[in-house]
Amino acid sequence: MASVKLTKVKKVYDNKVVAVHDFDLDIKDKEFVVFVGPSGCGKSTTLRMVAGLEEISDGTIEIDGEVVNDLQPKDRGIAMVFQNYALYPHMTVYDNIAFSLRLQKMPEDQIYERVTNAAEILGITDYLMRKPRALSGGQRQRVAIGRAMVRESKVFLMDEPLSNLDAKLRNQMRAEIILLRQKLNTTFIYVTHDQTEAMTLGDRIVIMKDGYIMQVGTPTEVFERPANLFVAEFIGAPKMNIMKTELLKENGKYYVKPFGVKLPVDGEKGELLAKKNVPAGEILLGARPEHIRLAKPGETSIPVTLEVNEMMGSELHLHVYTEDGTRLIVRVPTIDLTAAERENLVQGHKLNITFEGKVMHFFDEENQTNLIY
Amino acid sequence: MKNETAPAGSLKRHMGLKASNTISNTIIYILLVIMSIVWLIPFICIVLQSFRVESTWQVGYVIPKQWGWKNYIDLWHTDFKKWYLNTLIIALVTAVIQTVIVLCMSYTLSRFRFKLRKPLMQFMLILGMFPGMLTMIILYRVLKDLGLTQANAVPGLILVYVASSGMGYYVSKGFFDTIPKSLDEAARVDGATRAQVLYKIILPLAKPIVIYTILTAFMAPWGDFVFARYISFGTSAGMNVAVGMYNWLNLDQIGQCYTRFCAGGVIVAIPVTILFMCLQKYYVEGVTGGAVKG
Amino acid sequence: MKKYSDLEYLQLSKGKRFLYKLASFFLAIPTFFKNLGLGIGRFFKNLVLSIGREFADIFSTFKNGDWKTKVSYLVMGFGCLARGQILRGLLFLAFEVIFIVYMITTGGYWLGMLPSLGKIGPHEEYSVVHDAYTTVYGDNSFKILLYGVLTLFFIVAFIYTWRANVKQNKIAEQILKSGKKLRSGKDDLRSMVDDNFHKTLLALPLTGILLFTVMPIVFMILVAFTNYDGAHDGFNNALFQWVGLDNFRTMLSWSGSGVNYSATFGEILSWTLIWAFFATFTNYFLGMFVAMMINKKGIHLKKVWRTVLVMTIAIPQFISLLYVSKMFSLNGIINGLLIDLKLISPSNAIDFLGNNAHSGLLPRIMVIIINIWIGIPYLMLIATGILMNIPADLYESSKIDGASGWKQFTKITLPYMLFITGPYLLTSFTSNMNNFNVIYLLTGGAPTNAAASGAAGSVGYTDLLITWLFKITTGAESKYYLASVVGILVFIVVAVISLIVYNVLPSVKNEEDFQ
Incomplete structure (x- = not known):
């Protein structure tokens, strides 16, 4: 069992700066958990506390049921992959990977087996005698992973491992990490600032901001049921559109009035609003760009003017603004439009957009928490 | 997840991160204090001894029994003031000229790629393998013929110091190598000649290394013994402080001059040290930056 | 012998790997020498070829050039003048005139006397005026050697300038043929601050080096082949002559007349090497150690510690060294302290550095120790700068891998430091070999080694080759020729060591590893 449990973990620096507040998390054995958030949110600090590279100011961290604060x-039974790989420059790839095993006084033939096995899985067998200088970024990354792999540790920590790679390589390595996870079958804690990595890799995602946990949940949960405005805007690209709206309640049914246009909140969301008895008033209304669509003629819709049209290939990202100047983004699949319609989409073109109740998100205007969940 | 508390056994394993850290830190502090004392002792002794007036020869104790300014006053009556003036003039003039020469050399070798560049650097490397003293003999003869020795040692010494100072380009060149060449290129695209690039763009950026070079060029003549000894060749009026004071500690003179030496040492050391401490950060930058990037 | 593939090599045990590496090393030696020989051969072949090419070029330029070019072969600068490049033409012409005048008036004389270094020395002649025998001075060997060599240099410079003159003509013809304009004097002046700025900048420094370093060294090398000393100073006492390799034979022979030079040389050389080795490496490792101590996380007042140590760099060395040497003398402070602490009796004062020591061992050790005091602050500065540049995550990663502090030092810190300071260590070693100040000011070379003192007075157990050189030249007999021989031998030792180290240093081989 290689569970990791953080209880009320806190990190305060000498100058009284609090980097991590009251971090509580239960990571199950063999779970892949991703800490994600903007720079300075405390995700790396928390990871380093788990690793033992930072002292824990308060709280406990348990690995496999054992408190490791002072170890x-x-x-601690951990292995770590660093953002800058931290390969020993004057040793060969083989020696780099074998370093920790040699420190444990493992017999050489056993070392040879483990290292060559890891090398084969990672596809770096041909480079075993090379020095890090002679390797590309992706290869160095694999060596760094290999070095962590051979220790066969209980918990695998990764600190922004893909940040230094170019976009194409990053996509490739993401897939390889997923495969690696299946082969290794240990507990993973992965830190990144990229929400795409978080969504594709994680069993559960921990979204952090300014040292606080904003939400913990599976990718689906944080995407469909964001606990607060921050999470809603952080997950998903382009960002969710947020509009200041009036929430109306008439005859037990809810309506929203974005930009003066009254739209019904039907379906499941409407029922949840009713169940929670959410009062009418000013709220923040959220709708993801992919969920807003061009209104068909005759539908209740919001009039907007087109500012920028980004051609993404399979879809168009339309940057529009409303009468009162609020900017929104709408994603429209290219095949939904005829060629003539596409040609009309120039700056200044007037459009009508609308969206259904099932895609709406409701946030309290003051504390920015989700009103329904 | 089960909420287990840590078994007591885990504490047996290690002394914990904090405790072992404190012990090693304490040992280090003790070592550092001892080192600081050991390093400063000779200077403390010199200062103390310079105030000793009950005797002028060397004794086995440190704290004077009688304190006074006599030794400093004595300095005034010897040729010390001539030596000091000599060394000061040499240091000032050398500082300026040597800096110019070294910077010319190192800038050129850093920035320009001309055919003879590598052979030139290797040649100077080989030249440096000859002991410098070897050149003294003939230089002395030549300077003598020119009348630049003994009483006129000061211009002679200056000439010797600055003429071959170009060979000390190593550190400055290392520094210039770290300034991106794209700055030069941008300036040239903007229409500057190479000369303008040097004094409009590069020199303002090179302040640390310029100060470093001036500092080291200024400090060197105060401590030079061999060359000064050769060129002054026994004439007191032409000596620098190093040669002059060396004679005070000779077996025949040390009886009278020991405390005087200490006083002289203090007077020589103080201004140089103060200057050094003020410009310390440039010195450190020069040493750590240029000296080892190479 | 079988050559292993990567995977097979990795499977060998440690012992077998070592043997394999050893065998490969020895097997590579013949190839090394073969390549060396080929390299040398190629160098000479290229040299001969390029000389040949120059001659061919000179010849063809003459043949294919117009009449202006042909006249320039005799009257330098004529071509430039004729083609409108007044400035250049005048400069070339002036140089030629100066050269010819010089050679006719004085140059020829010096050159002619060079093989003999003077025929008529100082001698007694009966002077009618004084009605007594007075000393009449004849040739001056020193001046002959000096000016003779200068003349040779001048001749070389002339040949080079003449060659440039010829090339100028060829280039000028080509430019004119292609229809472009030649550079005017104004263009040339402007280029001095632009394209040719490097030449402008280098002019003064290089001249200084040429006159004050290269010339003296060439001169002193030549002196090694003469018998120039106090008794044969070339003018006042007697002329000096060429003696060929005699001096070298004396220096390196087993038994000379009275003085066993080679033994002395050997002794001093071995001490010099030992001294340089210890001086360099004790300072290096201790300086690194101190830097690491001060740099450690959790140590406060870092600046204070560093400042205290750095202060000692500021104080002129002669003050520190002279004073410290007095501190350790028989009636100095250290002995005084030991007597006060009742550790030794007043009559048994320890002569740390001095002339009364029985063997050279204590002074030698003391010198090394005091040198540590001098050198650590400097090395600490350098080490601190480098330590701060080692990426922190290397240490963190090794911490996770389980490395202890010592392992971190040997596997990360030390390799990194050695790589960056490799070249510095070499120059430090060679400059310690020539570290005059520390030895001379501390001990003056004492204690005296009677057997070695034949060449100069009071040569001692702590003398380095360089202090020996100094004593030879300032000694009673002023055997300059001997000093030159020692100087040349020092050069050879330093050059050989440098060559070997450069080819073996990992820094040079694995330069890219640390980028």
Whole structure:
């Protein structure tokens, strides 16, 4: 069992700056958890506390049921992949990977087996005698992973491992990490600032901001049921559109009035609003760009003017603004439009957009929490 | 997840991160204090001894029994003031000229790629393998013929110091190598000649290394013994402080001059040290930056 | 011998790997020498070829050039003048005139006397005026050697300028033929601050080096082949002559007349090497150690510690060294302290550095120790700068892998430091070999080694080759020729060591590893 449990973990620096507040998390054995958030949110600090590279100011961290607060990193049963790979420049790839095993005084033939196995899985067998300087970024990344792999540790920590790679390589490595996870079958804690990585890799995602946990949940949960405005805007690209709206309640049914246009909140969302008895008033209304569509003639719709039209290939990202100047983004699949219609989409073109109740998100105007969930 | 508390056994494993850290830190502090004392002792002794007036020869104790300014006053009556003036003039003039020469050399070798560049650097490397003293003999003869020795040692010494100072380009060149060449290129696209690039763009950026070069060029003559000894060749009026004071500690003179030496040492050391401490950060930058990037 | 593939090599045990590497090393030696020989051969072949090409070019330029070019072969600068490049033409012409005048008036004389270094020395002649024998001075060997060499240099410079003159003509013809304009004097002046700025900048420094370093060294090398000393100073006492390799034979022979030079040389050389080795490496490792101590996380007042140590760099060395040497003398402070602490009796004062020591061992050790005091602050500065540049995540990663502090030092810190400071270590070693100040000011070379003192007075156990050189030249007999020989031998030792180290240093081989 290699569970990781963080209880009320806090990190305060000498100058009284609090980097991490009251972090509580239960990570199950063999779970892949991703810490994600903007720069400075405390995700790397938390990871380093788990690793033992930072002292824990308050709270406890347990690995496999054992409190590890006072243990040296090497005794915690962890392995770590660093953002800058941290390969020893004067040693060959083989020696780099074998380093920790040699420190454990493992016999050489056993080392040879483990290293060559790892090398084969990662596809770096041909580079075993090379020095890091002679490798590309992606290859160095694999060596760094290999070095962590051979220790066969309980918990695998990764600190923004893909940040230094170019976009294409990043996509490729993401897939390889998923495959690696299946082969290794250990607990993973992965830190990144990229929400795409978080969504594709994680069993569960921990979204952090300014040292606080904003939400913990599966990718689906954080996408469909964001706990607050921050999570709603952080997950998903382009960002969710947020509009200041009036929430109306008439005869037990709810309506929203974005930009003066009254739209019904029907379906499941309407029922949830009713169940929670959410009062009418000013709220923040959220709708993702992919969920807003061009209104068919005759539908209740919001009039907007087109500012920029980004051709993404399979879809168009339309940057529009409403009469009162609010900017929105609408994603429209290219095949939904005829060629003539597409040609009309120039700056200044007037459009009508609308969206259904099932895609709406409701947030309290003051504390920005989700009103229904 | 089960909420288990840590078994007591895990504490047996290690002394914890904090405790072992404190012990090693304490040991280090003790070592550092001892080192600081050891390093400063000779200077403390010199200062103390310079105030000793009950005797002028060397003794086995440090704290004077009688304090006074006598030794400093004595300095005034010897040729010390001539030596000091000599060394000061040499240091000032050398500082300026040597800096110019070294910067010319190192800038050129850093920025320009001309055919003879590599052979030139290797040649100077080989030249440096000859002991410098070897050139003294003939230089002395030549300077003597020119009348630049003994009483006129000061211009002679200056000439010797600055003429071959170009060979000390290593550190400055290392520094210039770190300034991106794209700055030069941008300036040239804007229409500057190479000369203008040097004094409009590069020199303002090179302040640390210029100060470093001036500082080291200024400090060197105060401590030079061999060359000054050779060129002054026994004439007191032409000596620098190093040669002059060396004679005070000779077996025949040390009886009278030991404390005087200490006083002289203090007077020589103080201004140089103060200057150094003020410009310390440039010195450090020069040493750590240029000296080892190479 | 079988050559292993990567995977097979990795499977070998440690012992077998070592043997394999050893065998490969020895097998590579013949190839090394073969390549060396080929390289040397190629160098000479290229040299001969390029000389040949120059001659061919000179010849063809003459043949294919117009009449202006042909006249320039005799009257330098004529071509330039004729083609409108007044400035250049005048400069070339002036140079030729100066050269010819010089050679006719004085140059020829010096050159002619060079093989003999003077025929008529100082001698007694009966002077009618004084009605007594007075000393009449004849040739001056020193001046002959000096000016003779200068003349040779001048001749070389002339040949080079003449060649440039010829090339100028060829280039000018080509430019004119292609229809472009030649550079005027104004263009040339402007280029001095632009394209040719490097030449402008280098002019003064290089002249200084040429006159004050290259010339003296060439001169001193030549002196090694003469018998120039106090008794044969070339003018006042007697002329000096060429003696060929005699001096070298004396220096390196087993038994000379009275003085066993080679033994002395050997002794001093071995001490010089030992001294340089210890001086360099003790300072290096201790300086690194101190830097690491001060740099450690959790140590406060870092600036204070560093400042205290750095202060000692500022104080002129002669003050520190002279004073410290007095501190350790028989009636100095250290002995005084030991007597006060009742550790030794007043009559048994320890002569740390001095002339009364029985063997050279204590002074030698003391010198090394005091040198540590001098050198650590400097090395600490350098080490601190480098330590701060080692990426922190290397240490963190090794911490997770389970490396102890010592392992981190040997596997990360040390390789990194050695790589960056490799070249510095080499120059430090060679400059310690020539570290005059520390030895001379501390001990003056004492204690005296009677057997070695034949060449100069009071040569001692702590003398380096360089202080020996100094004593030879300032000693009673002023055997300059001997000093030159020692200087040349020092150069050879330093050059050989440098060559070997450069080819073996990992820094040079694995330069890219640390980028």
